Each structure stands twice: as structure tokens, then as C-alpha cells.
Amino acid sequence: MNKFTALIFLFLVVQLATKESPIKHIVVLMMENRSFDHMLGWMTLGGQYGNKNVTGLTGNECNFSLNGTKICVQPNAQDCSAYDPGHGPQTTTERIFNCEYKSQDSKSDNPCVNHSSLKQQPNMQGFVAAAQRGGADGLTEMSSFLPQDIPILSTLANEFALFDHYFVSYPGCTNPNRMFVHMGTCDGCVANEQERGQIKNTTLQEVLENNGLSWKYYYEDDPVEWFLWIEYFNQNFNNTAKVAQMEQFYTDAQNGxxxxxxxxxPTETVRPNMNNTRSFGLPNDQHPDHSVKEGERLMKNVYEALRNGPKWNETLFIITYDEHGGFYDHVPPPQEGVPNPDGKVNAEGFNFDRLGIRVPTIVISPWIEKGLLIKEPQQQQKPFNTSQFEHSSIISTVMKIFNLEYNFSKRTEWAATFDDIINRTSPRTDCPTQLAYIPPPTNFEIARIYSRNVKPTVVSKVKRMCKEFKPNDPNCGKNIKTFRDYASFLEIEMKHLPS
Incomplete structure (x- = not known):
């Protein structure tokens, strides 16, 4: 290489390194509690909604019941599942390792006891047995959807970038995994019981704001349940420029x-706006035993609002799921090299050094090639040889797109990034402007949900909302028995929330 050629090469390298991203707006929609195989495993069948190259199902994936009966995957998932499978940290470990959880005092190499990441490799054979120990039959855990059953998710997976090796940050429940997407750590939390303002860690949103960039948080349900346990969000709760109800999103997207x-x-409960044809007042988070169809409606609405808005050519839209929800997946979560984010260890000895079960993740932009299938991270996407795609990857990728630096945690330093898939020289013009029609819920479907008795979790939610918003009203939430009662309660309570 002569001197002139070397200078040209150096110039091109510098230009490439400093090239400004076309992405100015990043939108993240985090759904609830579905594994990859459960939702997209049958894309392997091909056809209109399929992709035979996906690491998915063959039909030969099975678990054994407690009495030795073989139960295999079936494409028979219901829109509203028969029950909510177990997905806490203990039962998730049981499902991954096919072991039985015992107390911390038990002397054993059982990974369900000592949380070892090294003494046993995950085999994904414990889904049915764990379900049966919890009183279920395990059939729901092994159920799955055909691509045509979920046309919105399947279409987006084929139109844009589908990740089939994206894992959750923590092998357990909702809130810790949602913390990872905001902070790159769960601050040692392993459950969903956090108090308002309890978590003090620096968030991605705070770093963006400190660097002159804007953020906004949209919700439809109880804000305390979803994010106010993080102190930074709690401080900004009454700032309507940053926190707003979901209908405002559609206005903001339309107006640029x-x-x-x-x-x-999304929302996990009924809401008072039954006449809203975007949501019909029904749960749309896809958390079992909620309607998958209503979650599809939400994805369709958000995508079409972005696609037909003036900022489409500057937008990156990410759809992912917080955790697997107890449903079967055949790909063992990675363990090698997964760093503890901040050195914290929970009371039972879990070191936060292995990932949770694989979930569907789709990244959408006109700057992404159609039908891109992302498997395990490539070398240019990996800060470390063992790096994987997980929830902390969202933070790391956002920081790269906006050319920012901040040390959130060892996990964000380690997580693989995916900014390099935004690599077209010009935006696509053939992205669909409208997705498949999702019929409205029937009166029977609405009545069935509204007439159901509320779960204990909703009772706890009501008590907490009363404590937050009506601390001096001893009768607050006393007569809530059905979801219709709860919707009426929210209609009053929502008046106190940002809009």
C-alpha cells in the first residue's frame, strides 16, 4: 500500500466511523410474557408468514411429565390461554435445568438450589414437570402459535429484522427484566414487589436528557405498576412532556x-375507554391469560402510526417481550461470560450471571433490509467474545446511535449491539403502510373479560393506587369484585394521572 492509498483508506475509515445515523427517533414497545418458540417457532413451516431459516420448531421438541409421559410442542395455542404459566425465578430455573427447587439449605449440586451457572448445562426439559409441580398439566406451556394466527407479528418479522437469538437479561419475572432495559441492571431485584421511587440507578432516559436529547413514556394503565418504582421516572411523573397516556402517542406520531x-x-387490565376503537378497553400486553389478538392490535396501531407519520424515515421501532412467561423454548439461554451487572447477589445466592429464556424481538426501520434474520451476534456486534443480544443491548445500541458514552453497568458494556443493521444507503419505499385487519372483539368476548372476578394481583394494585392517589379515603377500592368494577375505579383514578 503506497502513501496515497493509505491516506485514502484512512479517510474512508474516519468517514465511516463518524457517519451520522439517519435515526433520530427510537421507539420501544415491550410486550409481556411470551417465548420465541411459543410465538414464532413455527415460522419454520415457511409459507406466506414463514421463514424456514429461523431457529424454531420441528415438532420433535418434547418434555416429559412427572409420570414419564412425553408431551411435545403443538401448534394449538389459544388466544387467551387456559392459565398463566409460572415464570418466577425459581420455576424458570426449574424449566431451564429440569430440576426441582429446594431451599437454600439443601446440600446438592442441583442448580435449583445453588444457582450454579457452571455445574450443569441447561437442557430446557423442565417446562412440563415444573408446571405439574405447580398444579397445571403442562399442555399450555408446550403450546404455540402458527404464523397465520399472529399475522401482525409474523408480517413485521418478515418485513424487517427478526432476532432469533435474543434473550432476556434475567431468568425470571417482569420488573427485573424491565429494569435492565432502562438501567442495564435490576439492582439485585428478583421479584415484582418494588415501592415507588425505590430504585435509584441512572436510567437511559436520564443520560439522554443530560445530553440534550428528549424522551417520553406512554402508558395506558397503572403507572406505579410499570415504572414509578424507578426514582427518576417518579420525579418526572407529572411532567406531561415526558409521561403521557397512550392516546397522546398517536397524536404525537401523526404530528411529527x-x-x-x-x-x-401496554396495559395488563381492563380500562374505562371501552368505546376506543384502538383498544376497546381490553388488556393488550399479551400477558397470559390475556388476548394475543389485542396485543396484535396494539402492534398494528403503533406501527401504522409511525409508518404513516412524517418521521418514519428517521425512526427505529423495536418490539420485544420482557420475559418468556413460562412457555417452552428449545434454545438454552447462554451462560458463558455473562457478567454480573453491578456485583449484587440476591438473598438465595443468585449472581445474575446467566441470561433468561429467548423471546421474540423485531427491529423495524426503512433503513433495514427486508427479511433480515439476525442470529447470534457477529464479531463486529460483540464488545466481548461471549457477548449476546439481550435487553441491555437496547441501551447499548441507543447510545451508539446517538454517539453517547456512559457506564451504566458491566452488562451494558458486554451486551451485543445491533446499530450496524441500519445499513441501507437510502430508506425503503416499499414498507407496508397498513397491516392485516384485526377484527374488533365481539360483545361476548368483552363481556366475558369484564365479568371475570379480579385476581389477587389486581386487588393489590388497587390498594397501592389508593395509597398513592387517595391516601385519606378509607373507602377507596373497597367494592371492586369484577373487572367492570375495576374499569369504573380507573375512570375516576385516571383523572389524577397525566394525559
Whole structure:
């Protein structure tokens, strides 16, 4: 290489390194509690909605019941599942390692006891047995959807970038995994019981704001349940420029008023706006035993709002799921090299050094090639040889796109990034402007949900909301028995929330 050629090469390298990203707006929609195989495993069948190259199902994936009966995957998932499979940290470990959880005092190499990441490799054979120990039959855990059953998710997977090796950050439940996407750590938390303002860690949103970038958080349900346990969000709760109800998102998208970073929370309960044809007042988070169809409706609405808005050519839209929800997946979560984010260890000895079960993740932009299938991270995406795609990857990728640096945790330093898939020289013009029609719920479907008795978790939610918003009203939430009662309660309570 002569001197002139070397200078040209150096110039091109510098130009490439400093090239400004076309992405100015990043939108994250985090759904609830579905594994990859459960939702997209049958894309392997091909056809209109399929992709035979996906690491998915063959039909030969099976678990054994406690009495030795073989139970295999079946494409028979219901829109509203028969029950909510177990997905806490103990039962998730049971499912991954096919072991039985015992107390911390038990003397054993059983990974369900000592949380070892090294003494036993995950075999993904414990889903049915864990379900049966919890009183279920295990059939729901092994159920799955055909691609045509979920046309919105399947279409987006084929139109844009589908990740089939994206894992959750923590092998357990909702809130710790949602913390990872906001902070790159769960601060040692392993359950969903956090108090308002309890978590003090620096968030991605705080770093963006400190660097002159905007963020906004949209929700439809109880804000305390979803994010106010993080102190930074708690401080900004009454700032309607940063925290707003979901209907405002559609207005902002239509008017080109998107923040640099947007996070959308679906709802886990009924809501008073039954006449809203975007949501019909029904749960749309896809958490079992909620309707998958209503979650599809939410994805369709958000995508079409972005696609037909003036900022489409500057937008990156990420759809992912917080955790697997107890449903079967055949790909063992990685363990090698997974760093503890901040040195914290929970009371039972879990070191936060292995990932949770694989979930569907789709990254959407006109700057992404159609039908891109992302498998394990390539070398240019890996800060370390063992790096994987997980929830902390969202933080790391956002920081790279906006050319920012901040040390959130060892996990964000380690997580693989995916900014390099935004690599077209010009935006696509053939991205669909409208996705498949999702029929409205029937009166029977609505009545069935509204007439159901509320779960204990909803009772706890009501008590907490009363404590937060009506601390001096001793009768607050006393007569809530059905979801219709709860919807009426929210209609009053929502008046106190940002809109």
C-alpha cells in the first residue's frame, strides 16, 4: 500500500466511523410474557408468514411429565390461554435445568438450589414437570402459535429484522427484566414487589436528557405498576412532556412530535375507554391469560402510526417481550461470560450471571433490509467474545446511535449491539403502510373479560393506587369484585394521572 492509498483508506475509515445515523427517533414497545418458540417457532413451516431459516420448531421438541409421559410442542395455542404459566425465578430455573427447587439449605449440586451457572448445562426439559409441580398439566406451556394466527407479528418479522437469538437479561419475572432495559441492571431485584421511587440507578432516559436529547413514556394503565418504582421516572411523573397516556402517542406520531427516545407500555387490565376503537378497553400486553389478538392490535396501531407519520424515515421501532412467561423454548439461554451487572447477589445466592429464556424481538426501520434474520451476534456486534443480544443491548445500541458514552453497568458494556443493521444507503419505499385487519372483539368476548372476578394481583394494585392517589379515603377500592368494577375505579383514578 503506497502513501496515497493509505491516506485514502484512512479517510474512508474516519468517514465511516463518524457517519451520522439517519435515526433520530427510537421507539420501544415491550410486550409481556411470551417465548420465541411459543410465538414464532413455527415460522419454520415457511409459507406466506414463514421463514424456514429461523431457529424454531420441528415438532420433535418434547418434555416429559412427572409420570414419564412425553408431551411435545403443538401448534394449538389459544388466544387467551387456559392459565398463566409460572415464570418466577425459581420455576424458570426449574424449566431451564429440569430440576426441582429446594431451599437454600439443601446440600446438592442441583442448580435449583445453588444457582450454579457452571455445574450443569441447561437442557430446557423442565417446562412440563415444573408446571405439574405447580398444579397445571403442562399442555399450555408446550403450546404455540402458527404464523397465520399472529399475522401482525409474523408480517413485521418478515418485513424487517427478526432476532432469533435474543434473550432476556434475567431468568425470571417482569420488573427485573424491565429494569435492565432502562438501567442495564435490576439492582439485585428478583421479584415484582418494588415501592415507588425505590430504585435509584441512572436510567437511559436520564443520560439522554443530560445530553440534550428528549424522551417520553406512554402508558395506558397503572403507572406505579410499570415504572414509578424507578426514582427518576417518579420525579418526572407529572411532567406531561415526558409521561403521557397512550392516546397522546398517536397524536404525537401523526404530528411529527416524537421524542428522541420513546418507551411504550401496554396495559395488563381492563380500562374505562371501552368505546376506543384502538383498544376497546381490553388488556393488550399479551400477558397470559390475556388476548394475543389485542396485543396484535396494539402492534398494528403503533406501527401504522409511525409508518404513516412524517418521521418514519428517521425512526427505529423495536418490539420485544420482557420475559418468556413460562412457555417452552428449545434454545438454552447462554451462560458463558455473562457478567454480573453491578456485583449484587440476591438473598438465595443468585449472581445474575446467566441470561433468561429467548423471546421474540423485531427491529423495524426503512433503513433495514427486508427479511433480515439476525442470529447470534457477529464479531463486529460483540464488545466481548461471549457477548449476546439481550435487553441491555437496547441501551447499548441507543447510545451508539446517538454517539453517547456512559457506564451504566458491566452488562451494558458486554451486551451485543445491533446499530450496524441500519445499513441501507437510502430508506425503503416499499414498507407496508397498513397491516392485516384485526377484527374488533365481539360483545361476548368483552363481556366475558369484564365479568371475570379480579385476581389477587389486581386487588393489590388497587390498594397501592389508593395509597398513592387517595391516601385519606378509607373507602377507596373497597367494592371492586369484577373487572367492570375495576374499569369504573380507573375512570375516576385516571383523572389524577397525566394525559
Amino acid at each position: 412530535n416524537l421524542a428522541n427516545y420513546t418507551f411504550i407500555n
